[in-house]
Amino acid sequence: MSTAQTQFADLDRAELKAEEARTLLKRIADEFGPATLASSLSVEDMLLTELIAQAAPEIEVFSLDTGRLHDETYATMERMQQHYVRERGITYKVYFPQQDAVEAYVRDNGVNAFYQSVPLRKACCEIRKVEPLNRALIGKKAWITGMRAQQSTTRTELKVQDVDTDRGIAKFNPLAEWSNAEVWAYVRAHDVPYNELHDRFFPSIGCAPCTRAIAAGEDIRAGRWWWEDPLAKECGLHVSQAVSMIRR
Numbered sequence: 097m098s099t100a101q102t103q104f105a106d107l108d109r110a111e112l113k114a115e116e117a118r119t120l121l122k123r124i125a126d127e128f129g130p131a132t133l134a135s136s137l138s139v140e141d142m143l144l145t146e147l148i149a150q151a152a153p154e155i156e157v158f159s160l161d162t163g164r165l166h167d168e169t170y171a172t173m174e175r176m177q178q179h180y181v182r183e184r185g186i187t188y189k190v191y192f193p194q195q196d197a198v199e200a201y202v203r204d205n206g207v208n209a210f211y212q213s214v215p216l217r218k219a220c221c222e223i224r225k226v227e228p229l230n231r232a233l234i235g236k237k238a239w240i241t242g243m244r245a246q247q248s249t250t251r252t253e254l255k256v257q258d259v260d261t262d263r264g265i266a267k268f269n270p271l272a273e274w275s276n277a278e279v280w281a282y283v284r285a286h287d288v289p290y291n292e293l294h295d296r297f298f299p300s301i302g303c304a305p306c307t308r309a310i311a312a313g314e315d316i317r318a319g320r321w322w323w324e325d326p327l328a329k330e331c332g333l334h335v336s337q338a339v340s341m342i343r344r
């Protein structure tokens with residue numbers, strides 16, 4: 097098959113999967129509202145935001161500003177607010193960590209203490225990500241993520257519909273069965289805004305000190321916390337699934 101034929105096949109599959117995802121998002125809004133999409137401003141989350149704008153705009157979108165994001169991610173946040181909030185009417189919120197907790201962590205451990213040990217890294221993620229996430233999910237019956245099964249060794253058994261047992265609410269991963277090529281085929285065909293870091297070999301978007309570009313052939317999430325064991329590489333946002341994989 098030629099490159100052009102492969103790209104057309106990717107887009108065909110992506111359009112079919114997008115229709116399924118729109119149907120799912122409508123069902124989430126109807127049966128699990130209020131629901132919200134947790135957006136890291138990655139290409140997957142921008143694609144889902146586009147589908148929410150098309151099919152279920154009552155679903156909110158939020159991001160966690162850890163205070164350590166790349167400039168390109170803040171630029172994407174601005175584009176999100178311009179394109180999806182001001183022009184398309186999506187509700188978008190940004191949550192910040194508790195100031196006292198950040199100040200205490202930096203005072204006691206240092207500003208880049210996450211490089212010293214897994215516990216200190218997880219403590220930083222707890223303060224800058226997990227606690228704000230828990231606040232963002234208060235009152236929600238479901239949350240939605242842009243995770244895909246192909247993204248890493250900790251996500252191979254990802255389900256489209258799941259239960260967040262820690263929080264007692266539903267969790268949906270509408271892109272669980274999408275390939276990377278299908279995501280990009282849809283995003284390019286529909287001019288979905290995306291984070292420029294993806295053009296610089298950052299397939300996964302995270303905090304600047306903890307995310308690097310990957311080399312050809314590396315796992316998609318190899319650039320996240322690259323100094324740690326691959327099976328420890330979740331930030332606590334998706335803890336149940338990560339823990340179950342580690343226990344296997």
Ligand code: SF4
Pocket residue numbers: 162164210217218220221222224225302303305306331
């Ligand atoms: S990814 Fe790094 S900087 Fe961001 S919250 Fe976790 S440890 Fe802290």
